Amino acid sequence: MDRVRIAIIGVGWWGTTGHLAPLSQDPAAEVVAVYSRTAAKAQAQAERYGVPRWYDNVERMLDECSLDAVVVATTPNVHYAQAKLALERGLHTLVEKPFMLQAAHARELAEMADKRGLLLSVAHPFLFSPTIMRARELVRDRVGPVVAVNALFAQRVIDLYRGDPDGLMRAWQGRAEFQPPNASSYADPAVVGGGEGHTQASHLVGTLLWVTGLRPQEVFAYMENADTQVDVVDALALRFEGGAVGTLLTNGYLPAGVHTHDLTVYGREGVVRLAWDNAGGHAALLLDGACEPIPLQGGSHTAEVPCNFCRAILGQEELRTPASLAVDEVAILDAAYRSAASGAPARTDA
Numbered sequence: 001m002d003r004v005r006i007a008i009i010g011v012g013w014w015g016t017t018g019h020l021a022p023l024s025q026d027p028a029a030e031v032v033a034v035y036s037r038t039a040a041k042a043q044a045q046a047e048r049y050g051v052p053r054w055y056d057n058v059e060r061m062l063d064e065c066s067l068d069a070v071v072v073a074t075t076p077n078v079h080y081a082q083a084k085l086a087l088e089r090g091l092h093t094l095v096e097k098p099f100m101l102q103a104a105h106a107r108e109l110a111e112m113a114d115k116r117g118l119l120l121s122v123a124h125p126f127l128f129s130p131t132i133m134r135a136r137e138l139v140r141d142r143v144g145p146v147v148a149v150n151a152l153f154a155q156r157v158i159d160l161y162r163g164d165p166d167g168l169m170r171a172w173q174g175r176a177e178f179q180p181p182n183a184s185s186y187a188d189p190a191v192v193g194g195g196e197g198h199t200q201a202s203h204l205v206g207t208l209l210w211v212t213g214l215r216p217q218e219v220f221a222y223m224e225n226a227d228t229q230v231d232v233v234d235a236l237a238l239r240f241e242g243g244a245v246g247t248l249l250t251n252g253y254l255p256a257g258v259h260t261h262d263l264t265v266y267g268r269e270g271v272v273r274l275a276w277d278n279a280g281g282h283a284a285l286l287l288d289g290a291c292e293p294i295p296l297q298g299g300s301h302t303a304e305v306p307c308n309f310c311r312a313i314l315g316q317e318e319l320r321t322p323a324s325l326a327v328d329e330v331a332i333l334d335a336a337y338r339s340a341a342s343g344a345p346a347r348t349d350a
Contacts, residue, residue: 004092004310006069007033009058009082011045013181014096015073018123022303023071024049028310033065037074058082062089069119069313071306072096075191076198080105083120087112092119094309097206098198098333099326103348106330110323119319121309122326124206128301128308131283134294135263135272136211138285143267146212149238149246150266153204155259157252161195161228163187170256187229195230197223197333201250204263205329206321208248211272212265214240216328216348221336226253236336 008020011034023029033053036042046054055061062070062085069092072082076098083100086093087109099122100106113120126132139146159167163183184191186199208214218239223231236248254260260277270287276296283294305320312319328348335346 001068001314003028003030004068004313005030005032005066006071006306006310007031007035007061007065007067009035009061009070009072009086010074010096011036011042012073012185015071016045018096018125018302019071019073019094019306020045020049020051023306023310024051026307026310028307028314028316032067033061035061059085062086062091067091069093069310071309073123075185076101076193077191080109083109084112087116087118087120090116090118092309092313094119094121094123094306095326096123097202098193098330099202100330101193101198101334103327103331103334103350106327110327113323119309119312120323120326121312121319121321122206122329123305124203124210124321125301125305126203126207127210127320128304130297131274131294132207132211135265135274135283138270138272138294139211139265139267140213142270142285142287143265143272144269145242146214146240146244146265146267148244148266149208149212149214150262150264151204151208151246151248152250152260152262153200154249154251154254154261155200156254156256157186157196157200158226158228158232158254160186160199161226161230161232161252189229192230194223194333194337195225195228196232196234196250196252197336200252201234201236201248201336202329202333204248204250204261205332206325207263208246209325209328209332210321211263212244214242214244214246216332216335217241218345218347219332219335219339220345221339223337223340231340234336234340236332238332 039056042054238246285292311317331348339346
């Protein structure tokens with residue numbers, strides 16, 4: 001096999017931008033079919049990107065097409081069922097964030113993939129950033145055992161949670177590369193599960209776990225919904241195996257165009273500090289009173305996610321985000337929502 005025969009399940013906003021568009025240009029991939037619950041959308045995207053087949057029925061697509069893999073890029077409420085269908089048919093599976101809404105589902109699918117010798121992954125563009133990759137190397141090689149982490153992810157997405165995707169496009173100054181999602185996709189708990197936790201904190205949790213190699217144990221969370229049906233501001237305290245602790249804050253209620261992202265990892269022998277916002281950024285290794293700069297390299301790494309997935313299937317690259325990380329990420333978020341609801345700490349192995 002020199003090309004991965006792949007189908008895209010969900011060709012809305014991010015299914016197209018993050019997966020269909022890059023895979024249609026990737027020599028390692030052959031996009032065989034696309035699915036949308038709306039037949040007209042599936043047909044339109046297939047014709048736009050030169051995909052030979054389109055469907056509005058997932059099971060029929062999986063049964064009729066000769067495939068090696070799928071991307072699941074639908075709304076979170078159907079990730080579990082659709083990924084399970086793919087794995088049952090022996091297909092490597094890449095799932096958009098949030099990977100799953102329940103930790104039990106994430107563990108079940110990871111076990112299924114392992115038994116079948118299949119790759120199962122979650123989409124994490126930040127893990128392809130050279131800055132994040134360098135931070136991971138320094139944490140593992142220079143800072144010593146991790147004792148604490150502090151993380152922040154904040155940008156304006158309140159409009160999505162209000163069911164006003166056009167408002168988000170205006171806040172983002174009408175960025176032409178984005179097509180607005182459906183109004184319910186990020187606002188209706190029955191569709192999206194939660195708000196800031198599943199939509200934004202998942203970025204931060206996955207990055208934190210990948211950079212540090214920590215395994216979660218317990219979470220205590222506060223969440224505020226503002227004027228929406230889902231959480232908009234989340235604050236988490238975390239305990240990890242081995243005794244490390246951490247804090248995590250995500251906030252979707254910012255002014256238009258404002259963003260600020262931080263990650264600090266404290267080890268016994270040094271500190272890795274990353275911070276970037278509208279004013280620029282700073283990244284450094286702090287060691288023995290000295291400051292060693294880490295190059296900040298921007299740019300979008302969205303297209304690298306599905307391309308790495310295909311090359312991992314072909315044995316050409318290591319899969320950047322393994323199923324074990326996806327499971328731990330869901331375990332943290334599942335525990336966070338249970339903690340916020342109960343007012344008590346929640347175990348991640350529950």
